Amino acid sequence: MKERFDVIVVGAGPAGLAAAYTTAKAGLKTIIFERGEFPGSKNMFGGVLFAHSLSEMFPDFWEEAPLERALVEERYWLLSEDSATTFSFKTKSFGQPPYNGFSVLRAKFDRWFAGKAVEAGALLVNETLVEKLIQKDGKTIGVQTGREDGDVYGDVVIVAEGVNSLLTKELGIHEEWRGNEVGVGVKELISLPKETIQERFNLEGNEGIAMRILGTTRGMTGGAFLYTNKASVSIGVACMVEDVSNECVCPNDLIDDLKNHPMVKPLIAGGSTKEYSAHMIPEAGFRSIPELVHDGLMIVGDAAMLTILITGEGANLAVTSGRLAGEAAVKAKENGDFSANGLSSYKEAMDESYVIKDLKQFKDFAGYFHSNRDILNLYPSLLNGIVKQVIATDGLPRSEKIERAKAMLKEKKSYWQLMKEAWHGWRSIR
Amino acid sequence: MHLVVCVKQVPDATEVKVDPVKGTLVRQGVPSIANPYDMHALEMALQLKDEHGAKITVLSMGPPQATDVIKRSISIGADDGRLLCDVAFAGSDTLATSYILSQAIKEIEKTDPVDIVFAGKMAIDGDTAQVGPGIATRLGYSLVTYCLGIDGIDTGRSVIKARRQLEGGCEVVEADLPVLITVVKEANEVRYASLPDLIKSIRSDVTVWNKEFFELDIPQCGLKGSPTQVKKIFPPPPKDVTPEIMNTGETGLDEIANTVAEAVSKAGIL
Numbered sequence: 241m242k243e244r245f246d247v248i249v250v251g252a253g254p255a256g257l258a259a260a261y262t263t264a265k266a267g268l269k270t271i272i273f274e275r276g277e278f279p280g281s282k283n284m285f286g287g288v289l290f291a292h293s294l295s296e297m298f299p300d301f302w303e304e305a306p307l308e309r310a311l312v313e314e315r316y317w318l319l320s321e322d323s324a325t326t327f328s329f330k331t332k333s334f335g336q337p338p339y340n341g342f343s344v345l346r347a348k349f350d351r352w353f354a355g356k357a358v359e360a361g362a363l364l365v366n367e368t369l370v371e372k373l374i375q376k377d378g379k380t381i382g383v384q385t386g387r388e389d390g391d392v393y394g395d396v397v398i399v400a401e402g403v404n405s406l407l408t409k410e411l412g413i414h415e416e417w418r419g420n421e422v423g424v425g426v427k428e429l430i431s432l433p434k435e436t437i438q439e440r441f442n443l444e445g446n447e448g449i450a451m452r453i454l455g456t457t458r459g460m461t462g463g464a465f466l467y468t469n470k471a472s473v474s475i476g477v478a479c480m481v482e483d484v485s486n487e488c489v490c491p492n493d494l495i496d497d498l499k500n501h502p503m504v505k506p507l508i509a510g511g512s513t514k515e516y517s518a519h520m521i522p523e524a525g526f527r528s529i530p531e532l533v534h535d536g537l538m539i540v541g542d543a544a545m546l547t548i549l550i551t552g553e554g555a556n557l558a559v560t561s562g563r564l565a566g567e568a569a570v571k572a573k574e575n576g577d578f579s580a581n582g583l584s585s586y587k588e589a590m591d592e593s594y595v596i597k598d599l600k601q602f603k604d605f606a607g608y609f610h611s612n613r614d615i616l617n618l619y620p621s622l623l624n625g626i627v628k629q630v631i632a633t634d635g636l637p638r639s640e641k642i643e644r645a646k647a648m649l650k651e652k653k654s655y656w657q658l659m660k661e662a663w664h665g666w667r668s669i670r
Numbered sequence: 671m672h673l674v675v676c677v678k679q680v681p682d683a684t685e686v687k688v689d690p691v692k693g694t695l696v697r698q699g700v701p702s703i704a705n706p707y708d709m710h711a712l713e714m715a716l717q718l719k720d721e722h723g724a725k726i727t728v729l730s731m732g733p734p735q736a737t738d739v740i741k742r743s744i745s746i747g748a749d750d751g752r753l754l755c756d757v758a759f760a761g762s763d764t765l766a767t768s769y770i771l772s773q774a775i776k777e778i779e780k781t782d783p784v785d786i787v788f789a790g791k792m793a794i795d796g797d798t799a800q801v802g803p804g805i806a807t808r809l810g811y812s813l814v815t816y817c818l819g820i821d822g823i824d825t826g827r828s829v830i831k832a833r834r835q836l837e838g839g840c841e842v843v844e845a846d847l848p849v850l851i852t853v854v855k856e857a858n859e860v861r862y863a864s865l866p867d868l869i870k871s872i873r874s875d876v877t878v879w880n881k882e883f884f885e886l887d888i889p890q891c892g893l894k895g896s897p898t899q900v901k902k903i904f905p906p907p908p909k910d911v912t913p914e915i916m917n918t919g920e921t922g923l924d925e926i927a928n929t930v931a932e933a934v935s936k937a938g939i940l
Contacts, residue, residue, distance in 0.1 A: 241866050277701065365868060388864035 245271045245394040247569050248383055249362075250370045250407065252279035254289075255541025255558035256400030257353045261297065262566025264362035268573055271392065272354075272362055273385060275369040280350030283402075284427065284519040285555055287467035287474035288450055289349070290341040293556035297563060298356070302339060306348035308469035309448025310334060311341045313441075317503065319455035320621035323628060324503045335447045343448050343467045343474065344555075345429075373397060373407050373537065379579070380411075380536035395578045396569050398538050400562060403520045405543035413539070414530040419482030420610060421524035423462060423549075426491045427476030428499075430511035434471045440507055441468055450552065455620030456498045460487060461610045464498050465552065466507065473508060475499065478521050478549070480610060491518060521554075522547045526603035532590060533583045538565045546595060548602050557595050564589040604668035612661055614653075622652055671724035671823075672782050673715045674775055676789040676802070677708040677743055679736040683794045688905045704739040707790025711853040713860045715788050716747045718820060724785075725749050727778060731759060731770060737876040745863035745871035752778070756880040761893035764796070768804025769890050775809060777884035786830070787850040791816060799852070806850035814845050815852045823847075 247263045249256045252274035264270040276282035288311065294301050302310075313330035334340040358364050374382040374391060382393035399407055403422065408414060432440075441449045453464040462479030477494045484491060498504055522528070522545035529545050532538060540546075541558035548557070568586035572578045590596050609615055629645045636644075649658075681700045689696050715726050728743040730736050731754040740751035754774055762770065775784060787806070792799035799815075806813040818833040818840060834841040835854050863871070881888065889895060916926050 241869075243866075243869070281701070363869065363872065365865075365872065368865065368868070385865055387862065387868065390865040392865070 241389055241392055243392075245269045245363075245392065246396070246573055247271070247566075248392060248394040248397045249273070249400060250383060250397065251400035251402060251541075251543070252276075252354050252357075252364065252366075253283055253350060253400060253402060253541060253558065254353065254555045255543070255562035256398065257350065257357050258293075258297065258559045258562030259398045259400060259538075259540055259566040259569070260362040260562075261353075261357040261360050262563050263569050264357060264360040266566075266570040266573075267361070268570060270357075270362040271394070272357065272364050273368050273370050273383070274354075274364065274366045276366065278351055278366055279354035279364070280347040283346040283350060284425075284517045285346060286425070286427065286465050286476060286478075286552060287343050287345075287469070288341050288552050288555070289344045289559075290553065290556040291339040293559035293563075295338060297559075300337070302337065302342070305352050306345070308343040308345060309443070309446050310336075310339050311343060311450045311467075312443075312447045313449040315449060315451045317451060317453045317455075318620040318623055319453055319501060319503055320624040322502050323621075323624035325620075325623050325627055335445070341450070343450075343469050345469060370401070370407065373399075373411060375411070378535060380534065396536050396538065396572065396583065398540060398562075398565050398569070399543050400540045400558075401543050403522050403542040403545070405539070408530060408539055408543060411534075411537075413534070414528070417520075417522075417524075417528070419485060420480055421522070421528045421545075423478045423480050423521040423523040424484055424491050424518065425476055425478035425521045426495045426518045427474060427516075428495060428513050429469075429472050429474055429515035430508050431472040431514045432508070432511040436510070437468050437471070437473065443468065446470075452552065453498070453504075454616060456501055456504075457494060457616060458487065458489065458497070459613055459617035460484060460489070461606065461613075461616065462494075463549070463616075466504070472514065473511070475504075475508060478523075480523060480606075481520075483610075521549070523549060523606050525549075525606060526596075526599040529596075529599065533568075533580050533587045535580045536578050538568065538583055538586050540565045546599065548598055550602060550605055551598075553598070557599075560593060560595050561590060564593065602669055608665055608668035612664065614661070615665075618652060622649065671718070671722060671785045673718060673724050673726045674778065674784050674787045675708070675712045675715050675726060675728050675743065675748065676771060676787065676805070677712065677728050677730045677739050678705045678790075678793045679703070679730065679732045679739045680705045680793055680795040686795075688903055702735060702738065704742055705790050705793045705795075707792060707794070707853060707855055708739075709742075709790075709860045710855050710857050711788040711790050711851070712743055712746070712748065713858045714817070714820065714851070714853050715786070716861065717858065718786075718823075719747065722823065725782070727752065727782075729771060729774060729778075730754065731762075731767060731774075734878070737878070740876045741871045741874060744874055745868045746861050747867070751876050753876055753878045754880075755878050758881045758886075758888055758892050761896060762891060763896035763898035764798050764800035764804060765897060766891050766895035768801045768808060769895065770886065771801065772805045772808035773886055774879065774884050775805065777879075783848075785847050785849075787811065787848070789850065789852050791852050791854045802850060802852040809848070809850070812845040812847075812849045813851075814843060814849060817851045817853050818857050820851075 246268040247270040249260045249272040252272050260270050260272045312334040315328040318325045369386040370383045372384040373380050380397050384391050448468040451466040456464050460479045460483035464477040467474045477498050540561040546557040547554040565586045568583050572582040626645045679702050682703045687696045726748040728740050728748045728751040789802035814832045816835040818835045821831040823830050828847045829844050
């Protein structure tokens with residue numbers, strides 16, 4: 241194809257759309273390729289978008305974007321066979337502007353976001369797969385699509401094709417992801433009447449809850465989640481691929497375990513499954529982030545492995561990275577330099593932002609869980625056992641109960657071991 | 671030659687469900703697509719264009735989003751499109767729809783006479799197969815339904831030779847031009863757009879005609895002009911079939927294969 245573009249974006253998810261919106265708004269000639277029928281048709285994520293990343297581009301976006309519920313409560317559950325210890329924080333203030341986060345359904349949200357990019361002047365081309373990055377003298381100069389006469393040339397290509405980024409792998413920018421760098425996530429969307437959700441989760445109006453659940457993964461590195469939408473809940477579980485393959489567990493069984501857990505079952509009782517999906521999730525965080533900037537090429541979002549699992553962050557990191565890459569492209573256009581050097585302001589801005597700082601902070605966290613299997617295997621049930629022993633009022637004197645609780649703990653772990661593990665845990669997020 | 675292709679935007683039938691309580695179709699969040707039969711009709715027109723040269727005008731009626739199906743048609747080779755869009759058209763049944771479409775075709779014919787009108791065999795949302803024949807009748811065209819292919823056009827005699835799909839066979843017919851042809855999906859494989867054509871179609875402006883743009887008797891349009899009323903929609907009751915699980919360990923594969931074959935032949939499936 242003869243026509244040239246300033247910016248070619250591969251993938252119309254949150255990262256790609258944030259990049260395309262930014263460059264198109266600045267007047268750069270921008271084209272976005274999406275392989276799905278429309279943006280959001282193929283995408284999957286757990287379900288939460290933290291608001292800050294988007295409000296930097298669209299202040300008050302909550303007034304027009306298709307969002308599900310404003311999350312006012314974050315609840316952590318440590319589950320054992322029939323018990324749960326809960327930590328929870330809830331504030332009404334998260335239910336008001338500027339909000340903290342929203343549950344989101346991608347088929348609607350990505351479409352809205354894409355509309356914004358198109359309004360800003362970007363050209364959105366759906367149902368078109370980018371098969372290859374076109375290189376010349378080590379510089380990316382365009383993309384090859386699966387359509388006839390489908391080569392498109394431009395000054396910079398922004399790769400936002402998600403976790404399984406074949407384009408950058410083919411260039412040798414990163415290896416095939418290893419089993420301990422990615423997880424497999426399985427999710428169901430279960431529809432329930434709005435009123436039922438309000439009652440079961442103690443919510444009012446458009447308030448929602450995010451639940452993170454540990455202890456249902458058969459000891460494998462991973463966790464589960466449950467988010468409330470308007471008239472459905474998104475429930476899912478994600479585990480490290482290496483563990484899943486070593487244990488020969490079918491991911492589908494994990495979500496069945498979760499749905500049938502006596503603590504979870506009543507929350508979704510009577511609901512019907514509307515969607516079932518599975519996806520790869522970047523898990524290794526900071527350690528597997530590829531070089532973000534190359535000659536004529538930038539990498540954003542999941543394609544750059546930007547997720548922080550413990551806090552459920554991903555979409556916000558994608559949006560911020562996309563915006564910063566877009567801004568770098570605008571700067572490069574002003575200077576007429578799209579080399580790695582000319583685009584380096586993307587990497588600099590990322591290093592300065594919460595994205596890379598937080599990823600660095602949590603860089604050892606997944607590894608810590610992975611190498612200390614007791615944390616997910618033993619501790620939830622141990623904790624529940626101890627709490628039960630202490631709380632149960634059964635005629636035993638409290639002093640005796642505390643001794644028994646101590647004995648339960650000691651039977652499994654010496655104080656020295658406990659302190660060592662706690663110290664490593666603390667170190668992993670320092 | 672001037673060919674008109676009627677294309678309808680429909681909800682993706684694989685994703686539509688019936689609300690068991692209200693008895694209505696749940697359309698929320700269901701993606702819209704071009705009626706697949708209509709795209710085969712368009713492909714048939716495109717093949718005529720490739721062979722004999724022709725101008726193809728795509729005609730659709732529906733809400734403003736239906737411009738998508740016209741753009742899709744343009745991306746694979748249609749030359750022009752018209753979307754008929756007006757609140758007065760909403761709620762039209764097949765009688766009213768064929769009236770509105772035929773009036774629009776009459777308007778198009780004023781500047782550019784039409785030789786063939788193509789339509790899909792039926793739309794996958796209503797399954798009536800009435801609109802195509804309805805247009806033919808109103809325009810006084812000859813009609814070829816369930817068309818598998820066009821074998822030749824004799825412009826001297828103004829006659830078209832076409833193959834019709836029959837149960838267990840195929841019928842070759844001749845029809846006078848102008849003709850309306852409804853097309854089955856076995857007729858062809860719909861082509862893909864090249865990237866430049868796709869981009870051109872995304873950027874194209876689709877002409878929208880409301881009720882002011884062509885001659886219409888408004889009482890014959892929309893809900894008012896529609897004698898058909900949908901009284902109730904319900905999902906068919908599921909058939910009472912209990913699956914039988916057979917254990918290969920006990921009986922052996924051969925025996926299972928025999929049992930299955932017997933059951934299939936008894937049920938008259940083969």
